[in-house]
Each structure stands twice: as C-alpha cells, then as structure tokens.
Amino acid sequence: MILNPGILALLFGSTIAFVMLLYAAGLGVKILSRWDPQSSSEEQLLLERKTYLVSTIVNFAFGFEILSGLLFIYTVEDIHRLFIGAMCATGALNANQIGWLALLIKIILFFAAALWVHFNRLDQRAEDTPLVRPKYLGLLLLTPLVGLDLFLQYSYFTGLQPEIITSCCGSLFSLGNDSVASELAGLPAKPTMLAFFLIAGSCLIIQTLCLASKKAIFRYLLFVNALALFFISMASIVSFISLYIYQMPTHHCPFDMLQQNYAFVGYPIYIGLFTGTLFGLIPGLSQPLKKIASLKREIDKYERRWLLLSFFGIVIFLLIVAWPILFGPFILLGY
Amino acid sequence: MAALIQTEALCKIYNRQRPDEVQALSEIDFTIEQGEVAVLKGPSGSGKTSLLSLIGGMTRPTSGSILLSGNDIAKLPERFLAGIRRKSFGFIFQQFNLLRDLSVRDNILLPLYPTELKTAEMQKRAGEILESLDLASKQKMKVRQLSGGEQQRAAIARALINRPQIIIADEPSAHLDSKLTEELLAILTRLKTEGKTIIIATHDPSIYQHELIDRSYLMHDGSLVEAEQL
Amino acid sequence: MISGKLKILEHALLSMGRRKQKNFAIIAVYTLTVATLASILFLTQSLRTEARNVLLDAPDLVVQRLAAGRHDLIPNHYAEKIGQLPGVGNVTPRIWGYYYDSLKKVNFTLMGIGPKERDLQLFSGELPKTAKQCALGNGIAKAYGVELGDSLVLVDSQNRTLLYEITGLFDHQSNLLTNDLILLTEPELRRFFNLPADRATDLAVQVYNQREIATLAKKIKYELPDTRPVGKTEILHTYDTVFNWRSGIMLTVFVSALIAFCILAWDKATGISAEEKREIGILKAIGWDTTDVLMLKFWEGLAVSLSSFLLGSSIAYLHIYFYGASVLTPVIQGWSVLFPEFQLTPAIDLYQIFVLAILTIVPYIACTVIPSWKSAITDPDSVMRS
Numbered sequence A: 001m002i003l004n005p006g007i008l009a010l011l012f013g014s015t016i017a018f019v020m021l022l023y024a025a026g027l028g029v030k031i032l033s034r035w036d037p038q039s040s041s042e043e044q045l046l047l048e049r050k051t052y053l054v055s056t057i058v059n060f061a062f063g064f065e066i067l068s069g070l071l072f073i074y075t076v077e078d079i080h081r082l083f084i085g086a087m088c089a090t091g092a093l094n095a096n097q098i099g100w101l102a103l104l105i106k107i108i109l110f111f112a113a114a115l116w117v118h119f120n121r122l123d124q125r126a127e128d129t130p131l132v133r134p135k136y137l138g139l140l141l142l143t144p145l146v147g148l149d150l151f152l153q154y155s156y157f158t159g160l161q162p163e164i165i166t167s168c169c170g171s172l173f174s175l176g177n178d179s180v181a182s183e184l185a186g187l188p189a190k191p192t193m194l195a196f197f198l199i200a201g202s203c204l205i206i207q208t209l210c211l212a213s214k215k216a217i218f219r220y221l222l223f224v225n226a227l228a229l230f231f232i233s234m235a236s237i238v239s240f241i242s243l244y245i246y247q248m249p250t251h252h253c254p255f256d257m258l259q260q261n262y263a264f265v266g267y268p269i270y271i272g273l274f275t276g277t278l279f280g281l282i283p284g285l286s287q288p289l290k291k292i293a294s295l296k297r298e299i300d301k302y303e304r305r306w307l308l309l310s311f312f313g314i315v316i317f318l319l320i321v322a323w324p325i326l327f328g329p330f331i332l333l334g335y
Numbered sequence B: 001m002a003a004l005i006q007t008e009a010l011c012k013i014y015n016r017q018r019p020d021e022v023q024a025l026s027e028i029d030f031t032i033e034q035g036e037v038a039v040l041k042g043p044s045g046s047g048k049t050s051l052l053s054l055i056g057g058m059t060r061p062t063s064g065s066i067l068l069s070g071n072d073i074a075k076l077p078e079r080f081l082a083g084i085r086r087k088s089f090g091f092i093f094q095q096f097n098l099l100r101d102l103s104v105r106d107n108i109l110l111p112l113y114p115t116e117l118k119t120a121e122m123q124k125r126a127g128e129i130l131e132s133l134d135l136a137s138k139q140k141m142k143v144r145q146l147s148g149g150e151q152q153r154a155a156i157a158r159a160l161i162n163r164p165q166i167i168i169a170d171e172p173s174a175h176l177d178s179k180l181t182e183e184l185l186a187i188l189t190r191l192k193t194e195g196k197t198i199i200i201a202t203h204d205p206s207i208y209q210h211e212l213i214d215r216s217y218l219m220h221d222g223s224l225v226e227a228e229q230l
Numbered sequence C: 001m002i003s004g005k006l007k008i009l010e011h012a013l014l015s016m017g018r019r020k021q022k023n024f025a026i027i028a029v030y031t032l033t034v035a036t037l038a039s040i041l042f043l044t045q046s047l048r049t050e051a052r053n054v055l056l057d058a059p060d061l062v063v064q065r066l067a068a069g070r071h072d073l074i075p076n077h078y079a080e081k082i083g084q085l086p087g088v089g090n091v092t093p094r095i096w097g098y099y100y101d102s103l104k105k106v107n108f109t110l111m112g113i114g115p116k117e118r119d120l121q122l123f124s125g126e127l128p129k130t131a132k133q134c135a136l137g138n139g140i141a142k143a144y145g146v147e148l149g150d151s152l153v154l155v156d157s158q159n160r161t162l163l164y165e166i167t168g169l170f171d172h173q174s175n176l177l178t179n180d181l182i183l184l185t186e187p188e189l190r191r192f193f194n195l196p197a198d199r200a201t202d203l204a205v206q207v208y209n210q211r212e213i214a215t216l217a218k219k220i221k222y223e224l225p226d227t228r229p230v231g232k233t234e235i236l237h238t239y240d241t242v243f244n245w246r247s248g249i250m251l252t253v254f255v256s257a258l259i260a261f262c263i264l265a266w267d268k269a270t271g272i273s274a275e276e277k278r279e280i281g282i283l284k285a286i287g288w289d290t291t292d293v294l295m296l297k298f299w300e301g302l303a304v305s306l307s308s309f310l311l312g313s314s315i316a317y318l319h320i321y322f323y324g325a326s327v328l329t330p331v332i333q334g335w336s337v338l339f340p341e342f343q344l345t346p347a348i349d350l351y352q353i354f355v356l357a358i359l360t361i362v363p364y365i366a367c368t369v370i371p372s373w374k375s376a377i378t379d380p381d382s383v384m385r386s
C-alpha cells in the first residue's frame, strides 16, 4: 500500500460521507415506515423535520463526491511516479484491476446523487411531497453505492505495489492490447468521429424539439440520446478528441487535459459534458411524474430551464471539442 | 364573499399523549373579514397566543381547518408555512423580538432575505418604512441603544416590510406606558385606513375599547365564549 | 433570488462578528490543526522536490558488487568492462563509507574525492588537497561547532585519533545530501577505512541515452553477474515512496488530532446559546424557512473553516519556509540522523492545498451538519412566548 496524503484524505473523507449516509439511511427507513401525510401528530412533524436532515446529508455527500472525484484523479496523477513505466494518471490506474472500476463507480455515484438531490428539490416544492417513498428507497440504494465507492478506493490503494511495472497511455491505449481502454483507443477514427458528431447533432435537434413541443416522446428520446452521447463522448475522448487536444497521434490520456499544460481545457469539456448529460436525462425521468398534478405544475415551470442547461452544456462541450478538429494544425484522418 | 380568515373546529393540544398534555384550544370558529380589526380578550392562559400562532402559520393545529382566503393551511408542510408567514403576515410580538446587536435597518431587512427581491428594492422599501415610522435618523443605531418606543416602532417596521395583508399583534402594549400605547394605536389606525387586516390579542382596556376595533372576541380556557360586532 | 441568498451570507458574516468570543476559540484551535497538518504536507513536499533536484545530478546508473547477497567492494577493472559497452560514457569508481561518532551519536557519510573533481556550487573555501585536509557539510559543522579553518577530530579504522584542517564548507542553503557529508582526499580515505587500492565502493556510470538505462542495467547484470546496477529512476521512486510513506505516517498521527478537534467543534456547535436559539426562533417566525437557516449555518461554517484554513496554511508556510520548520524538527528528527537545517525553497503546490482543504474542511462541515439542523428546526412558535 502507498500512504500518500491525498489517499489519506480520500479515504478519510469517504469514510465520513459513508457514515453520514448510513445515518441518513437509518432516518430514511424510519421515514419510510412511519410516514403519514394525513396525520398532524407530533411524530409526523418530527419526521418532516428529519427530511431536512436527510437532504442536508445527501447534499453534503453530493458535494463531497464531486470534490473527491477530482481529488481521486489528482492523486492518481500524483502517485504515477511511483510506478515504473507509468507516465501519467492512466498508468497508475492500470496498476491493478480496481482502479478503473473505482472511477466508474464515482461517475455513477455522481449521477445518482445529482438525480437524488434534483428530485428531492422537486418533491419539496410540491405540497403533498408525492415522491417520499421512491426518494427514500433511492436513498437506500445510494448508501451502498457510497460504501462501494469507499471499498473500491480502499482496495485500489491498498493493492498498489509501487515496484510494479505498469503500462501507460501509450501502451495501455496501444492498439495491440486487448483491454477495454485499448479497444476504445483502437476505435477506427473516422466512423467514431462520425458517430460522435451524429449523436451529438441529433441530441441538439431533440433538445430543440423538446423546447418547442410538449410531446412526451421527445423527452424519452432525449433521455436515450443523452445517455448514448455520454458513453460515446467518453469513448471519443479517449479515441480521438485527446489526440487533437494534445496534438499528438498516440497520446490518448483522458486526464492530462485537466492540467495546466493544456490550459485546464479538460474542465470546461467535462463540466459541459456532465451538465449536458445530467439535464438531458432529467426531462425524460420527470415525464412519468407529470401524472401527479402537484409535480406537473412544478415540472412545467422548470423544464425549460433544464432543457436549456442541457443544451448549453452540450454546446460548450461540442465547441471546445470541435475547435481543434476544425481549426487545429493537427490532422488525424489524413495519415 | 368568503372571509379572509376563517377557522373551523380548530383544536390545539400540546404534548399529546403525554402526562403533561394541555388542550390549549378547543373547537374554535373564528372569522375575520378583509380590512377589519379584531381583538382577542381573555385572561392569561386562555389561549390567545395559541390561536394567533395557529392563524399566523407558526405551528400546525391538532385538528380543524384554517382557511386563508379560502385555502386550508392547516395541513400544509412546514416549508410552505414559512412562505405564508412571510408573505401574508406581519407579526408584532409581546417582547419586541429584535436582534439586539444588529442595527435597526438590518433588523428591518431580515424578513426580506429569503425572498427573491433585488438588493436595491430591499433598500428602497426599508427607506420608505423607516421614514414613515420616523426611524430614519436612528436606522444605523444598534437596537439595544434604542428607547422602548423606538424599539416598538422598529418591530412594527419589520412587520410591514414584506407588505403583508394581515398584521398580528400579541399583547403589543404589555411593555409600553400609556403615552406609547397611544402612539401605537395611532399607527394601527393608520394601517387600518391603508386597508390592512389586524388581529390583536390583549387584555389592555385602552386597546380593546378603542374605536378602531371592529370585532371583539372573548376567550376562556381555550374556547371562544363570546363574539360581538361593534 | 441571488441577491436574497447573498444577503443570508452577509447576515452569516455579520452574526459571526457579533459572536466573537465563541468563534475565537474555535478558529484558534482550527487554525492550529490546519497549521500542523499543513506544515507536515509542505515539509514533505519540499523535501521530496529537494531530493529530486539532488538526484538530477546523480549518476545515471550506480553499479555495486554483491557478495553473498550483501554489498561488497567492487574491483576497479569492472569499470573498464562496463566502459566498453556501447552507449556508456564515463565510468567513475567512487569511494565512500559511513562513520559513526559514538560521542555525538550521529552518522556521517565520508567520501573520497579524486584529483579532477568538478566545481561545486554553494560551497565556500577549497576542496581538500592534502591528506590533512577535509571539507564538511553544514550539518556536521553545526554538530561539532566548528568553522572554516578549525580542525575536525576523527578516529580511523585503526583507532588512531586524527586531526583534519577544514578547508571547505557547504553552505547551509545547499541540499539534503551534502548536509552530513565529509570530504577527504581519495588516498586518505582509503587509508582511513583501510580499503585495498584496487577496489572501490561502487561505480558511477554515465549513460548517453536516458531511455537505455534499463537495457544497459540488464546488460551489465548479464556481463557481470555479481553486480547490482541501480538506475537513477529507481532511486527516485524509492525516495518518493519513502517521503510519501513518512508524511502518510505523520498525517495518520495528526488525523487523530483532527478527530479530537472535530469533537471540540461538535461540542461548540451543539452548545448553541439561549440567545442564539432565540434569534433563530425570531428568524423563523418572521418568515425564514428551515432551509434558509440551514443555509445561514452552512455559510457560518464555511466562513469559519475558510478563515481558519487560510490563516493556518499561511502560518505553516511561514513556519516551513521562513523559520526552517523549527517546531517540527524534534518530531522529524528520526528522518535522518542529522536533520538538514537548510532553507527550503518556497513552493505552493495546488494539489497539496487541495488535499489539505479536503482533510480539514470536510470533517468540520460534516461535524456541523447535525447541530445546524438541530438549531434550524427551532419552533417558530417558541418566540411567541417566553
């Protein structure tokens, strides 16, 4: 195991978040079993007040997960020097099988927590809080996810053997290897690029349709499309977007762009992509809730804002990504 | 026309199902029309404060309903009551309940913080109200440096800043001498002419015998025993 | 919307200012905690960078001989053999060893210098030229209280007491490795340790192409099976690992301090005064929602932690870079027998700051969640009577 301050901070913080969520889940169970909106008993009042505590804890955990996602990447970046042959964060993530899994869980956790916070706020705006049950059941799913996140980070960091010789971007993403990552890198550039821009384009079109029309089908389409766009964007970042950003034909690292050398351009890219995806998922997920009168009113009030957020998130993402492809000196498809 | 506030069979039991259970209100049917001034009389412990706090959305009843412009607020979750307290009611408490270490102006602005008003609009409103209550020269002073009458006016200013429809005053003259009570009544009269609805709980005759009162209720042991239209 | 919420922040700052005594204690302890953690982080980070800089000058490859699995003297003729491999530049036999002073209970490195030694930076005086001269690292000069021109007393392997004139000193700004170093002429060092003339401690090998270090190491190992080639990069890794490990251990110790601090924070936050409770009741009665009060409390917590964080890390910065980590020295004494007292180069590493922030702010905010909630649910009804 490597004992690095960043690792310590990650494990310490995640433990705190997990313990707090366990507590929140305990409250959630209590709320689920005793909730009775018709009652004006003191107990119901106390439960109502406890929902504030649960929301605060989940908000806290959500905020922490964002920070810890960043810290995780920075830490992996920092410790890559301890591995012979690792030239960047990717190399350190390859040091054992759990690294990438931990990162994946962090991404899932981000979306899960964001959606929980979102639907909680929506629910709080309705007088009859119709989502109490699904929300607290969701909380019972979110809690083990935070536990899993802690567990995976712990196993990843304790499993690190500093002497290990790892492969780095070059070799991990080199075409001969048969890991998932190298398959992403090995995706043929032209069709991948085509698919990426097609899906991104259709996403923008569907968003426009959603803004123009109230039809449910567009919202569901947007949901599917946003999900597809997220995955294909991740694949594209490794496959060709990174090449254009670094202007090098073999540098596939999805993390280096977060560094100063590349003017921190990774931040707007990822913020755009994550915001765009999140708010692209929300209208589709909210659509079935329009059956509930009190929620329909609130959804109708805010849906436009979500669609716009999603739209601009993806536009920012696309602009930054497309810029070096269209105007940069680096030419991938030619060679 | 529906009454502005109407309670039906309103009950409040504190500490229910515990040894120290108290029935503070039982079966209250209280009504007040838009623009009226009503007074609640009755001895200490008869439930005046309890009724005011139910009407004002400070707490929820054990049973019964409270119709505010026709909407029942009795079963609303707490988070909606805060908005109702802020938008519809202005409270004048028995103790002035000002934050003593803050300036008069900051105290008056407090109810506006959770709203979506722009800062400039907030300041404008505060300026107008300070002016109308003759506090403009004292606005920078800390509340604890003010005299009793000034504190009373600051408390009224705070109650008015959100431009509420209804003013609720619980024993407003308890800490005032007769001169200041006169001043208070003058302000209340002015508010009445501006169209505010006012509910006052008091056992001070100089208030409940005043000409501005439209309706008077007598409370006893948690019940409304007598109502008279003046 | 924004202006109102900002007003809540403004009010939070205002009410903090009104409760100076209460906040002073918490900020003081918090600052101290941050300063301690930050000192450890900054110090290890600097030492790490310092070590890297030192190693930049280090030989690309050091070849040692192993006998029965232990480090042994290496025959000089190995140098010729290695020098003939393609891609190898100079091969220099090095003579050095450790010397333990039982009186002072410290360990030094004694190193021999050949006649053609290159210029040294941060060095004053001259390199030893005769058998009776020596040059010292600053740490040793401090340990013995000697200066340029004084004499140093050493006991050689035949147990004879010898006097050496100090002709040169490494400046105190010089780096980690020279701190505990004594330079003698090479023949004198061989005599001092009673070493045979045809052997060296190890061989420093220059490699033209840095990428071929590993390949060359393999070749040397193949040609001379009783040797152990150690690459510069490997040393770098070891250093990094060691420094990470050290600071990790230290941090673990201090995280317990952090937990103690959290308990205090908890205690402080829970014990809201009657006055504060009354104020929150008033705010709720005049139309603040529970979330507004939670927001107020969150801003308060953030203000406390950010100000303590800034204050604490500034103190640590001054402590490490301008006061030579004087407070931490006794704690870290075990790191090397002579802890370097040179000035570290001030450097701000954003990653370290981020780690520090997470390590200190996250637990504090977590500690305030439940107490904040407790005060936020104060019954507005309570202000109607008292």
Ligand SMILES: Nc1ncnc2c1ncn2[C@@H]1O[C@H](COP(=O)(O)OP(=O)(O)O)[C@@H](O)[C@H]1O
Residues within 6 Å of the ligand: B014, B015, B022, B023, B024, B042, B043, B044, B045, B046, B047, B048, B049, B050, B051, C385
């Ligand atoms: N929070 C409380 N818990 C228990 N009993 C209460 C509480 N508040 C009021 N009461 C009781 O309810 C009754 C009515 O009180 P209150 O409404 O304050 O009367 P008034 O304002 O007319 O003096 C009193 O007997 C009082 O003791």
Ligand SMILES: [Mg+2]
Residues within 6 Å of the ligand: B045, B048, B049, B050, B170, C385
């Ligand atoms: Mg009373």
